[in-house]
Amino acid sequence: MAYQPWQDIEGADPSILIIADHASAFIPDDINLGIEAALYDEHVALDKGIQSLGIKLCQTLDCRGIFAMQSRLIVDLNREENDILGMIPAVSDGYVIPGNTGLKAEERQQRLERFYYPYHQHIAEKIKIQRPKLIISLHSFTPCLRSNMDCYRPWHVGLLYNNDDRATQIAIPLFKKTSLKIGENEPYSGRILNATMNRHAEANNIPYLVLEIRQDTIKNEQEIENWRVLLEDIIKETIKKLA
Template structure:
């Protein structure tokens, strides 16, 4: 690294991308794993090109689906502009997975043996401002009397540790299952995808951090959506999934 405590340069800008800041929908779309871009200071973290393009660096297709939903609903979207390999914004600073030393089959040399100062620098550059940006959006919405419904968008691999995954769409929740329950019922009534509750991950895996931070803690309806990434690996698949999820959300928010 050029400077072990410098995470982002001024030229790289904010870690949080925001679209449709004044969107009229109650839905607030969040995409924490939107990008595989590494800050320049970190080089390639000692990883191969294949690794840096794989699911360990980002959630392929998730941002495109999130943008499709945002556009269709006129919903505000906030997304992380840098790879979760530097900091996974769906994990608190104390979690091992926040700055993983290993992800699936890949050891991550640039994340090995980080000092407390290096970890803090990443936290202050990526985690804190990203979630502060979400908080600011929520405060703005509250000030103008706008409801907030927190919807996070993710994707997952068809095969994990050599085992195929049959589930195509996961509807995840933590303590508050109000929206998830409705979406699961609606999905069962129109079963376009094999849809499961809290699959392929769930609260026990630590994946509901953002939901708790911005949804559960505020009493807002909230849901995390996981899409199998082979279904959204091109424009057509992304469009179909965005349309389907938009319809599902509209139905369940109005019902």
Template sequence: MTGHSPYRHVGEIARGGIVCVGDHASSFVPDDVPLGIAPELLGKHIAVDIGVEGVAEEMALAHGIPAHIACISRLVCDLHREEDSPAVVPAASDGFVIPGNVDADVEERLARFHRPYHAALGDWLDTAQPELIVALHSFTPRLESGGEERPWEVALLYNQDDRAARHAIRLFAEEGLTVGDNQPYSGKQLNATMNRHAEAHGRPYLTIEVRQDMIECGADQTRWAALVANVARRTLLALKSA
């Protein structure tokens, strides 16, 4: 299976407004990419940001926020890494070895998945000229390899540009949620897609991490899509009035 697209678009873009990006929304592995792992691992966070695809689709179809959604697993090629990152084709993740990636042809994976994904995302954003980008991810309540329980229900990540994040942190907190500020990951170290497509172009963005147990089922995905859409719209209004 060599023709599988690494991305798809949901919803109609219009110039301005808000768009959504889901780099880790899929657990799909093409037949000709042997990872050498147990099939059940494809349902874990090492392979996919659980719940993100459903939230992004709902945002696009029910809330008018079109989405650029990844269609391959992060274990095949991590689209949210720079091309020269050792983790762009991960040999291990959260304590699990990925045998098929140990001696993988990284250049072939980049040419087949990473570059087309980002070229299409760049063109899509150039057409949309969005006023705000929502980069949607999810995180585990606790890493499989150990560590502390993660208390945050939602978090905002950012690198240098925190102008939208500051508003969203406040707005999610006003909803009674426990909000992480550059937790459990720091956008100053891990912000590849938004560094390239938002910060490099001066586009405001929200990198939103939702704890995966909050969005595992369809009803919760519907609820969170409405919440994220509402916070994004209120953030955009706050940016415009600043």
């Protein structure tokens, strides 16, 4: 099967669309980043656990999903177009990425035309054809940054937003009924970094949830299943209260 830069999951319920910008660490054969193989299993290359969780949620909610199928080190799809350094990082959390160092303007543009623009165009077309009532943006985060080992991130899950917090303010009290530690605009603020949802949710006045799950709580199939059960209930309750 030919490589595709995203994976579509179809479902019978059009009201929910799940998006995962960093679901895979895949690197096409014609791109050499010059990094050790072990780095492809680190948070700088992908959002660990999110592809499996997202697929399970699509199945149990019978909803649509769009999952990016290449590493964020090639192009970080959750960046604004003018964020040149963040989009194709030469250094990520202290790791030097030789294949992204010293790229010419035309080489950067080729990456965008191959990965970034088609991905966002595809999402836009899906939304135009069948507008969801709620978009779920799935991410995971490392509990401790290599570049700042003194900074421990205690939240089990963070809910991010920029200007539109309709769904977030419904979901936060539901999360707080659990024993989890909840972060609002943590481990970073959606007012600073919210590119995919700014473009496809806020610009279309569609409520959304950006969920950042701490990676050491989503390491294996049992933990992924625990999150699936919890998120299924919260997503269903959130969309019901949005109606």
